[in-house]
Each structure stands twice: as C-alpha cells, then as structure tokens.
Amino acid sequence: MKKYVSRTALxxxxxxAITTAVPAIAGLVITFEESGSNVVATLSGSLAxxxxxxxxxxxxxxxxAAGGSPxxxxxxxxxxxxxxxxxxxxxxxxxxxxxxxxxxIVNATGAAGLNTSVFINVNRLAxxxxxxxxxxxxxxxxxxxxxxxxxxxxxxxYSGTLKNAETVTINVxxxxxxxxxxxxxxxxxAAFVIRRARGTKRALRRS
Numbered sequence: 395m396k397k398y399v400s401r402t403a404l405x406x407x408x409x410x411a412i413t414t415a416v417p418a419i420a421g422l423v424i425t426f427e428e429s430g431s432n433v434v435a436t437l438s439g440s441l442a443x444x445x446x447x448x449x450x451x452x453x454x455x456x457x458x459a460a461g462g463s464p465x466x467x468x469x470x471x472x473x474x475x476x477x478x479x480x481x482x483x484x485x486x487x488x489x490x491x492x493x494x495x496x497x498x499i500v501n502a503t504g505a506a507g508l509n510t511s512v513f514i515n516v517n518r519l520a521x522x523x524x525x526x527x528x529x530x531x532x533x534x535x536x537x538x539x540x541x542x543x544x545x546x547x548x549x550x551x552y553s554g555t556l557k558n559a560e561t562v563t564i565n566v567x568x569x570x571x572x573x574x575x576x577x578x579x580x581x582x583x584a585a586f587v588i589r590r591a592r593g594t595k596r597a598l599r600r601s
C-alpha cells in the first residue's frame with residue numbers, strides 16, 4: 395500500500411512539474427484566468443520588432459473576445475472609439491488558432507491599465523503606429539460573473555507567428571484547484587495501470 399501511494403505521489407509530482415515548467419514565451423502574451431466568479435485577461439510581454447505593415451485602417455475597438463473564430467481587442471481609448479491601426483498578418487502556416495468553441499464576441503465588463511490598443515483575429519495582429527517595439531504590453535480586461543465555461547474558452551496555450559517570427563500567444567489557464575484535480579486523476583490512473591500490469595505479469599508467471 396505504501397509503495398502504491400508513494401508511486402502515485404511521484405507521478406503527480408512529475409506531472410505537476412511538467413505542467414508548471416512552461417518556458418517563457420517572447421512576444422505579446424494574453425493570459426485568461428478565472429478569478430473567483432470573474433474571467434480576467436492580462437496583457438504582458440513585448441514585441442522586439444515588427445514586420446512591414448500589410449495595411450493601415452481605422453477600427454472601432456470595444457474590449458471584447460471570442461475563442462472560436464479567434465477574436466480579441468482591447469484599447470487604451472474609451473470603448474467604442476475609432477483607432478488607427480497598422481495590420482501585421484500572421485504567417486499563413488502559423489495563423490492564429492481557435493482558443494474556444496464559440497464565435498460569439500463578448501464585451502468585457504471592465505478594463506484597467508491598458509497602455510495601447512491591440513486587435514487580434516485569425517489572420518492578423520493590429521497595433522497603433524505609435525507602438526514602439528520593445529515596449530511592454532500592460533493592462534487587463536475583466537468579464538464579471540463569467541467563467542471559461544460560460545465564455546466557452548478551452549484551457550491551453552495558443553499562438554500565431556508574424557512574418558518576422560515574432561509570436562502572439564493566448565493562454566487559457568484553469569484555476570489551480572481544477573488543474574490539481576486533473577493531475578491527481580492522471581496520477582491515480584497511471585498508478586492503476588502500473589499495478590494492473592504487474593498483476594498480469596504475476597498471473598503469467600504462475601501459469
């Protein structure tokens with residue numbers, strides 16, 4: 395029994411180490427997390443360089459997101475303001491993947507600390523011409539009274555690559571308790587498989 399428990403603990407520890415040992419990713423990073431009864435998306439990272447813009451146009455940004463048919467926008471201007479943006483297309487082989495299952499765009503209920511406007515869809519990243527490469531992205535959006543389930547976001551890490559190899563990443567990070575429960579289930583399942591395999595070997599030896 396002690397060996398079984400210790401092996402289960404070892405498997406859970408290894409799984410936890412693999413899950414938490416995620417290397418730092420350069421580029422623009424947007425991290426969605428569940429915080430109590432809210433969902434919060436925090437912007438971080440920076441783009442060291444930008445390729446030549448593929449287009450320039452005005453767009454109305456309202457602080458919103460959708461995981462299916464991927465969409466995200468945030469703005470340091472009042473929501474609903476028209477913002478001038480440079481478009482930077484993703485490499486066709488590394489366009490931005492879905493990070494959820496719903497294509498319904500949901501407006502955030504609050505925003506704080508945003509230092510520039512950002513627009514992302516499956517084909518492109520758009521930033522104001524005033525963005526200076528190397529400047530860190532800051533700020534967060536909040537969806538009050540929401541969860542990953544209600545917004546239909548799928549936990550995982552998703553990224554697209556610009557033509558100059560800079561990356562844009564969206565992380566959908568489950569609550570620690572949920573992740574821990576998943577790891578325990580994984581560890582117990584693996585321990586059961588090991589124990590069963592050993593029992594089968596003993597049975598074969600006896601026969």
